[in-house]
Amino acid sequence: MGRMSEGSVRLDATAKRIIELLQEDGRISYAAIAKAVGLSEAAARARVQKLLDSEVMQVVAVTDPTQVGFTRQAMIGVRTEGDPMKVGDRLAEVSEVDYVVTTAGSFDLLVEVVCEDDPHLLDVIRQVRELEGVVSSETFVYLKLNKQHYNWGTR
Amino acid sequence: MGRMSEGSVRLDATAKRIIELLQEDGRISYAAIAKAVGLSEAAARARVQKLLDSEVMQVVAVTDPTQVGFTRQAMIGVRTEGDPMKVGDRLAEVSEVDYVVTTAGSFDLLVEVVCEDDPHLLDVIRQVRELEGVVSSETFVYLKLNKQHYNWGTR
DNA sequence: CAAAGATTCTGCGGTAATCGCAGAATTAAC
DNA sequence: GTTAATTCTGCGATTACCGCAGAATCTTTG
Known part of the structure; x- marks a missing residue:
């Protein structure tokens, strides 16, 4: 994903189960996945590789920004003129921006930024x-992150 | 992280480098990490385990919701009375909610939800x-996800 | 429906990674 | 400066990973 590659890949029950396992623990072994879904290790490995290649899923380390030197986080609601997508794509290029989404509502774009301190945010x-x-x-400055999870399953 | 365990752990240069490597590829081998940071495999393994145990970092699969059966995503700005944290914690318990943050600004809380379709969102x-x-x-219904990344480094 | 083609699977040998632990080295505490 | 705690290295024993050949399954097409 990351740049969502379109072309919705069809996911069968096995693929979904594999995703769920990796949402729990991104470093689980292929052998363990294979046993859990009832496939050979090689098949499970091929499945995972395919999911990664097709960008349906990525396995990454996610950190708590406050613990790695980023004290200030914020969401910025943006109103645009012209094509919001264009502005969105340009915003996506800013390194402090980790999340950009085009929305319907009183903002055209929602932009999440990760900064070291207040001057940086400014x-x-x-x-x-x-x-x-x-x-x-x-700008909505973050005061507390109440919840953040990645295992919303697949269904 | 996820529930951010406070107690900011001190991260030295090696820990930060390890985090960066895992932000690139969550399934990189301990051996490769060890070589990259100049430690023995056993030491690198212990480092990673410590980072996971201390909840500074988690390694997980992240999926594109639109590709796994969730067509409708939205951000909901919430205004509260009383303690926003309390409301935030209660919102965090809703299964469709994957992200809750307490903010300063015209909303007290920002809540991201992942739904299967419009009726579900409603x-x-x-x-x-x-x-x-x-x-x-x-409610701000998502039209397009322009950017989403997790490798904001460490510094 | 049958044959051809494309995917996906199993099985397996060779190689590489992981695990657990004992002892050395380093760092922190007193 | 000594003790204690933490972190590191080195190294067998085990397990996992990788690549590939051939079988099985699912798709396409005439």
Whole structure:
């Protein structure tokens, strides 16, 4: 995923079960996956590789930003003129931006940013507001992360 | 992380480098990590285990929701009365909610939800608005995910 | 429906990675 | 400066991973 490669790949029950296992523990062995889904190790390995190649799934380390030197996080609601997608793609290029989504509602884009401190955040906000096509923005500084999970299953 | 365990663990350069390697590829071998950071395999393995145990980092599969049967995603801005944290913790218990953050700004909470379709989303919104302490809410339906990444490094 | 083609699977040998542990080295505490 | 705690290296024993050949299954096509 990451850039969502379209072309919705069809996922059978086995693929979904494999995803769920890796959502629990990204470093589980192919052998363990194979046993859990009732396939040979080689088949399970091929399945995982295919899911990674097709970008349906990625296996990565996710960190708590506050513990690795990023004190300030925020969501920025952005109103645009012209094509929101274009602005979104340009925002996506900013390194402090880790999440950009085009939405329907009183904001055209929602942008999550990860900063080291307040001056850094201020600078990023300035960068966003100076972007061509950005009409206005509203910043929501994060006070506390109550929940964050990645195992929403597959169904 | 996930519930962020406080107690900021001190991260030295080696730990940060290890995190960065795993942000690139969550299934990289301990041997490869060891070689990259200049430690023995056993030491690298102990480091990774410690990072996982201390909940500074987790290694998980992350999927593109649209490809695994969840067509409708949305961010819900919530205004509360009373303690926003309390409401946030209650929202965190809703299974369709994968992300809850307490913020400063015109919303007290931002809540991301993952749904199968529009009726499902409607039901979740109803659930949110009925929660004690929720005064009002505004929903931003996702039209396109422009960017999503997890390798914001460590510094 | 039958044959051809494409996928996906199993089985297996060779290689590489993982695990657990004992002891050395380093770091922190007193 | 001594003790204690942590972290590291080295190394067998075990397990997992990789690549491939051939069988099985699912798809396409005439």
